[in-house]
Amino acid sequence: MITTLLLGIAVLFMAILLMGIKxxxxxxxxxxxxxxxxxxxxxxxxxxxxxxxxxxxxxxxxLIDQIIKEKV
Structure with a gap:
């Protein structure tokens, strides 16, 4: 279980690093x-x-507001 968790974290870290390389x-x-x-x-x-x-x-x-402004 710990191995899977660490592997998942490592894969996630690598994906973020590769996406943001620039x-x-x-x-x-x-x-x-x-x-x-x-x-x-x-x-x-x-x-x-x-x-x-x-x-x-x-x-x-x-339009209605424009007409009212013109009449006033």
Missing amino acids: VFFTKNGEFPNTHIGGSKAMRERGISCATSQDREASNRVN
Whole structure:
């Protein structure tokens, strides 16, 4: 049982080390930006993430509010 636990911990440690090799061993290393807004091709197509779209929609003034402001 202890052998299996130690083997599992060793495998997990190696997996984390191998996944983060660029981050751990390069100067100014960082994980890649996987956010939709970080992709140039997605921005060119006008595609953004749901969080960004929600933020933009909540900042927009709806038509009724625009009409009321014009009359006042």
